[in-house]
Amino acid sequence: MKKIFLSENDMPKSWYNIAADLPTAPNPPLHPGTHQPLGPDDLAPLFPMALIEQEMSQQREIPIPEPIQEGLKLYRPSPLIRATGLEKALKTPAKIYFKYEGVSPAGSHKPNTAIAQAYYNKQEGVKRLATETGAGQWGSSLALAGQMFGLEVKVYMVKISFTQKPYRRSMMQNWGAEIVASPSQDTEFGRKVLAEDPENTGSLGIAISEAIEDAAKRDDTKYSLGSVLNHVLLHQTIIGLEAKKQMEIAGDTPDIVIGCVGGGSNFAGLAFPYLRDKINGANIEFRAIEPAACPTLTRGKFAYDFGDTAQMTPLVSMYTLGHTFMPPGIHAGGLRYHGMSPLLSHVVKEGLVDPYAFHQVEVFDAAALFSRTEGIIPAPESAHAIKGAINAAIEAREAGEEKVILFNLSGHGHFDMSAYDAYYAKQLEDYVPTDDDLAKGISATAGLPGV
Secondary structure, eight states, X not given: OOEXXXXXXXXXXXXXXXXXXXXXXXXXXXXXXXXXXXXXXXXTTTSOHHHHHHHHOOOSEEEOOHHHHXXXXXXXXXXXXXXXXXXXXXXXXXXXXXXXXXTSTTSBSTHHHHHHHHHHHHHTTOOEEEXXXXXXXXXXXXXXXXXXXXXXXXXXXXXXXXXXXXXXXXXXXXXXXXXXXXXXXXXXHHHHHHHHOTTOOOOHHHHHHHHHHHHHTOTTEEEOOSSSSHHHHHHHTXXXXXXXXXXXXXXXXXXXXXXXXXXXXXXXXXXXXXXXXXXXXXXXXXXXXXXTTSOHHHHOEEEXXXXXXXXXXXXXXXXXXXXXXXXXXXXXXXXXXXXXXXXXHHHXXXXXXXXXXXXXXXXXXHHHHHHHHHOOOBOHHHHHHHHHHHHHHHHHHHHTOOOEEEEEEOBBOTTOHHHHHHHHTXXXXXXXXXXXXXXXXXXXXXXXXXX
């Protein structure tokens, strides 16, 4: 069986909250000023109360409201596909499956949480959302969701991606959003960054600061984030919950679960429902794949840090390269973030998930092989998961083991063809931060509370 589909009636009716099953509790987020544990009122200026409650919830199953389900049915359930062409090319005894999230209108997994966030904001009378985006998958997804629920959307897009991915900008505009390159002249912090460095190519940390400043200054506006936070990862678990039903139909259980990581949401979306099984004794390996150019999990520090460059966010306990770290302009713009989801950081710290880092060129090699054997051109971010799956399949071949590998193909690369142009012209470079580069960024955590 090549593709496994579920009916709309099979779509999960609740999200899964891994906080209920963790063997140890994560460190609490802290107020940026007082360094005391954060309370719901501290987050109220930025988020609607329903999302704040989900952020702090210990409830295992959280029902998905009917209007959100209806929005998700635009493209869900997404297919589970067996990568038979890739298996043959690799001459591996392993079975390789992938959950394909590129079927959404925005072309990635991001609408899974964008639709939910837009709904909850609309319910509480919010008129406008401010957000940031790296490669543009999140910005386009929130633009889609804003259109769905009648909300204005302002997107601060990291400047390097703003330049590299013009059609993502067009996509956002088509759904009614306003987009500016970050750092921008639209916020005090953006103007400050540009005054110090007019050629600054931007970072997610800077763009987050601009979006938060925007939201904080307007009574009709809330802030919306596409990864990292607990409620975002919660919304994404619909991926893994569907995959479990589909793998059951296939008659297989994964030995290895793989996803790319930037902030952590698409990996967690697939992995967390399976991680519950591992916590309860199942023998499953989890691999989180990041770019060697922004090696948050593999070379970062587990510490309290700010989620943004301007130090406006709460302090969260996570793997970080320091909130001042400026990642190089690799084409996987969605993975160029200095920090990592606190929940994902916690399970890595506990030894439940293993991090890996790969270089840009070898990731595009994997993407090219996948395109030729499976027909889908993957986003550069998703190609990291493909590289992880290929390595796992080669390991199985060399060991003569019939492993079952499951990975998340979080989006297509139709708006990333300039990156493929550069790859085929042999113009892509591998960037590896030096120890001094990383030490400089991580030094920004000095003086902050310890973990």
